[in-house]
Amino acid sequence: MLEVLMRPIDLFRRTAFLLLILGMAVPGLAGEPTDQVKQTTDKILSVVSDPTLKPSSKAEERRRRIRSAVDERFDWEEMARRSLARHWAQRTDEEKKEFTRLFGGLLEQTYMDKVEGYSGEKVQYAGETIDGDYVVVKVKIITQKNVDIPVEYRLKKKGSNWLVYDLSIEGVSLINNYRTQFNSIISGSSYEDLVKRLKAKATQK
Amino acid sequence: MKTTCRILILSGLWLVTFPCLCLAEPSTLFSQAEASQSILRVDEEIQVAEALTPLESLKSEEPADEEIQDSRIATPPEPSQSEESAESIADPLEPINRVFFHVNDKVYFWVLKPVASGYKGIVPQGMRVGVRNFFSNLTTPVRMVNCLLQANLEGTGTEVARLLLNTTFGLVGFFDPAKKTFNLEKQDEDFGQTLGFWGIGPAFYIDWPILGPSSLRDTFGFAGDLLLDPRTYVFNRPIFYAVRPFELVNDTSLRIGNYEDLKKSAIDPYVALKDAYHQYRQNKIRKK
Numbered sequence: 201m202l203e204v205l206m207r208p209i210d211l212f213r214r215t216a217f218l219l220l221i222l223g224m225a226v227p228g229l230a231g232e233p234t235d236q237v238k239q240t241t242d243k244i245l246s247v248v249s250d251p252t253l254k255p256s257s258k259a260e261e262r263r264r265r266i267r268s269a270v271d272e273r274f275d276w277e278e279m280a281r282r283s284l285a286r287h288w289a290q291r292t293d294e295e296k297k298e299f300t301r302l303f304g305g306l307l308e309q310t311y312m313d314k315v316e317g318y319s320g321e322k323v324q325y326a327g328e329t330i331d332g333d334y335v336v337v338k339v340k341i342i343t344q345k346n347v348d349i350p351v352e353y354r355l356k357k358k359g360s361n362w363l364v365y366d367l368s369i370e371g372v373s374l375i376n377n378y379r380t381q382f383n384s385i386i387s388g389s390s391y392e393d394l395v396k397r398l399k400a401k402a403t404q405k
Numbered sequence: 406m407k408t409t410c411r412i413l414i415l416s417g418l419w420l421v422t423f424p425c426l427c428l429a430e431p432s433t434l435f436s437q438a439e440a441s442q443s444i445l446r447v448d449e450e451i452q453v454a455e456a457l458t459p460l461e462s463l464k465s466e467e468p469a470d471e472e473i474q475d476s477r478i479a480t481p482p483e484p485s486q487s488e489e490s491a492e493s494i495a496d497p498l499e500p501i502n503r504v505f506f507h508v509n510d511k512v513y514f515w516v517l518k519p520v521a522s523g524y525k526g527i528v529p530q531g532m533r534v535g536v537r538n539f540f541s542n543l544t545t546p547v548r549m550v551n552c553l554l555q556a557n558l559e560g561t562g563t564e565v566a567r568l569l570l571n572t573t574f575g576l577v578g579f580f581d582p583a584k585k586t587f588n589l590e591k592q593d594e595d596f597g598q599t600l601g602f603w604g605i606g607p608a609f610y611i612d613w614p615i616l617g618p619s620s621l622r623d624t625f626g627f628a629g630d631l632l633l634d635p636r637t638y639v640f641n642r643p644i645f646y647a648v649r650p651f652e653l654v655n656d657t658s659l660r661i662g663n664y665e666d667l668k669k670s671a672i673d674p675y676v677a678l679k680d681a682y683h684q685y686r687q688n689k690i691r692k693k
Contacts, residue, residue: 306670306672310666310669310670313666313669314666344530345530345534345659346534346581370685370688371684371685371687371688371689371691371692372680372681372684372685372688373684376680376684377677377680377681377684378672380493380676380677380679380680381671381672381673381676381677381680382672384673384676385672385673394672397672397673398672401672
């Protein structure tokens with residue numbers, strides 16, 4: 201009886217395999233990547249909505265928890281690499297580490313500020329498109345003013361984990377945006393100037 | 406003749422008084438350099454390509470099938486590759502644009518934001534959302550015609566349906582039953598997108614004082630839309646001059662914080678805004 205059951209499963213597997221080979225993106229509804237994104241988002245939202253963590257005395261604890269959830273899902277090095285683009289290869293290992301730390305810090309801070317302003321917006325998962333090790337997870341955020349904000353997470357598979365390497369809001373890619381800024385600064389003045397400005401930004405917060 | 410003159414003069418005036426809707430628009434996270442030689446070259450190549458290639462090749466860049474995402478997902482972009490393929494908008498007017506960026510920044514913080522904040526304090530959110538919907542309903546002809554010009558008949562139909570439903574059941578457009586009950590989404594099209602649809606590239610970036618970020622193409626787009634906008638044809642002077650500024654204040658009151666966020670998360674806010682605007686417009690043109 202098991203053999204009878206195995207045949208359609210085999211067929212399905214073979215078809216899926218074929219599709220992957222043909223390089224077609226396999227559209228799906230809720231797959232592993234969406235689940236992982238959902239897990240992280242739920243974790244973060246639960247921290248933000250937790251009434252015991254609301255008082256400002258708990259701010260440090262709250263941020264620590266959000267940070268650890270975010271660290272699980274965001275690939276800071278990949279984001280740093282893509283944002284420097286062709287300037288990345290020219291950097292020493294030390295510089296790369298420093299830049300990843302600074303840029304990751306900037307992103308984290310920005311994200312933290314936004315997420316702490318969460319006031320019950322609905323998050324709808326609108327499908328994912330997997331292509332090998334890459335996936336786009338589409339999300340819709342419905343604000344209180346009834347505006348729909350389309351967000352796209354771009355993730356890359358590392359081991360069994362899907363990690364975010366870019367985020368697009370209304371079609372504006374975060375990494376592209378920073379890449380344009382960084383390239384403009386490096387071309388106009390220098391990489392050192394960029395690092396200086398990143399450091400200044402970190403102390404501003 | 407007299408009417409045409411009037412329209413032209415009024416359009417010109419509106420170009421000056423119609424303020425930073427675009428400034429606060431990219432709700433992204435999301436300050437001076439000359440683009441490097443190679444970047445400029447890439448930009449020029451892209452512009453030339455966009456200007457010369459017919460519609461077909463523009464369409465072939467992006468697969469029509471919504472399911473299959475753009476090439477970014479299929480070809481894992483190596484940083485160098487993705488940079489060449491990621492377009493950035495040309496900015497030959499950068500020095501002037503930076504000045505106007507600064508002007509707009511001051512206008513926002515010194516005038517627009519205080520006024521919008523005061524207005525926000527007095528008028529409840531539901532009312533302000535209603536006003537936004539009302540104006541959106543009024544400008545249906547703009548979206549309708551531009552859908553048509555892009556051969557998007559479904560979109561045109563949706564806009565007509567929205568107009569009818571929202572005007573009758575939505576109390577002259579204050580409410581949006583078309584979306585809530587019938588799931589008819591607003592087809593946000595404008596003449597700038599229409600021009601982009603037909604293969605016209607943005608050419609270069611312009612940051613208009615008060616008007617906000619734009620491009621050469623989108624400026625023509627804006628002017629073209631004025632002809633379709635019913636509000637152009639309001640001949641009662643006081644109302645005419647009050648409409649746009651009021652709409653601006655109302656819209657801003659719903660978007661306070663977006664511009665501040667952009668500045669906060671950016672290393673160079675001018676470039677951040679320019680790039681966000683460019684990506685945002687490109688995405689809108691790509692989308693139906």
